[in-house]
Amino acid sequence: MTDSTGNLTSAALVAGGTGEAMITLEGVEKWFGDFAALAGVDLVVGRQEVVVVIGPSGSGKSTLIRCINRLEKHDRGRIVVDDTEMSDDLRNIAEIRRETGMVFQSFNLFPHLTVLENITLAPRQVRRQSKLDADAVGMELLERVKIPEQAHKYPGQLSGGQQQRVAIARALAMQPKVMLFDEPTSALDPEMVAEVLDAMKELARTGMTMIVVTHEMGFAREVADRVVFMADGEIVEVGTPQHFFDTPQEERTKLFLAQIL
């Protein structure tokens, strides 16, 4: 990790939110062949903190959050989620996956199940909830993302924005302590972006710990506690939104912001 100012490491390693660490990454590396998608990432995310990750395409943002719930296996370093260290032990993996919800760019809803079944499947299979309980929780979550009337439709009958809100409800149904978002609005038509971002803002207000990869700078300014800028598999700069957008320190950050703003 490049650390010319001496301020990067401290900013990345001090947990925001309540100050207690929820997610700790230490020297995390991920190699695809001899290409380092993550070249030693250190980051601490605090309880109830919202961290937005930005960076150019191919910089390793997706890889980073996919390592946190073991959709990718990291090669070096440590990943600790809520005091459970990620290892090859299947019980640890299951434990961490139960505590982290994930929302994908392409929704990945189950097309053969109704909206409500999408939401209740994992609680019933994994948490062994009764159908009655799971349905009740599911309907509550659909109210929360403002589409209870779609409960018995199939995902294919919904708009993109509605589908992504179902995906959020599905992840929340497992009562996770952390939510990971990988470009949740990138596949949406512009007029549907707001409804998904609103659902995410509401979630942030309730104190959910969130890591959000996104290109929505307005969302980052409004909701993020800290913004992380990645390039070439490394964290280049970390800071509060004001600090980050108004007085970026690193050349690469300035260049990137100049391109997208």
Added chain:
Amino acid sequence: MIPSTEAAIPEPTEDVRLSPPVHEVGPVEWARLNLFSSWFNTVLTVVFGILFSWLAYRAARFVVVTAEWEIVRRNLTNFMVGRFDRTQLWRPWVAAGVLALTGGVVAGAMGRVSAELAAQQDRTQPKVTLAGYIQRFWPLIIMVLFVLSMTRTIWPTILTALVLAVGLAGRRVGTALPPAARRLTWLYAVVGLIVAVQVLVAFGGVGWGGWGGVHINVFVTVVGIVLAFPLGMLLALGRRSSLPVVRWVSVAYIEFFRGVPLLALLLVAQFVVQFFLPPTIAAPSFLMRALIVIVLFESAYIAEIVRGGLQSIGRGQIEAAQALGMSPWATTRRIVLPQALRAVIPAMVGQFISLFQDTSLLYVLGFFELLAVGQNVTSQTDFVGQGLQAVTLPFVAFIFWAISYSMSRESRRLETRLGIGVR
């Protein structure tokens, strides 16, 4: 104020925007669009019209005038059940009743489930009507009516009506089942099948050796499907397993059985198996051997069909399930397999149809199945040497066709039904 502007504003009597536009094309318009849209189409229409009319006339003439149906009439029981002990004929009828009851319960339960889902989604479902049934099952209905027209007493007709009535009663029961019991349809199907077989064989009944006619074709098909389908599914999963040994065994199995003709395998089972069995172990009956071979053979093909379906499921589906903490087995069972199987319904039913037709190979092994009956009855003393294959073989073909085509129609119906959930 000018009166005409007032008149120009229509009274909002009925909100027409809320009903979808109706496209109706009259028969004349339809014919113009589809049959006579150009001079070339007109010529085609006329030529094929004449050809089809002539063929239809010849076929009708054959059925009504030329064909000597006496041979079918006298051998109807042979066509249906072969040499089945004539004092035990009540057994197939009761078995048919059991199957009708089972089918009715399953259909009723499934209909209720899909009706409730439709209600939750504010969709209106077409009502089940007699016309609907006729449209859905017309090949089978024609077959049954034709067979009944060949009977010499009124009893088969009465019994058929009874079986139908039992089926309808079963449907009532299925509709009335409590929700928890509605989801066990597969269990009812399996139990119904076992009971039906027991009705035939148990307590002094007729063992497999005494079965025949279309009954044995259907039996081998149904048992073949019921056993080969799960085996094929396991093989397909095995072929994608992360354990090398499981993978190799699956691949070797699949490629072996796909590489040898079914008839060759059947002959091997009839003539070679006993040399490999120690003399203390009695070789299984011929029909049992044929069944085993058919199950082994079909499962290899089914495995390849299922594998195609498995490959069509995107990584995103599996990752979503993993991210939710679902186990690999739960992911396979609840996410991957249901979608994969839906995707391959047409190919799968195609395989089932070809299995049904392949049961005619049992003829070569000396079984008295439908095709064999069609051939053998022409050498009865009353009918020998009169070229009556011209009557029996079309009859046999018609029964094969009616059942195969019904399977294919039901598969298309299933596809559109399940298609609701897919993008």
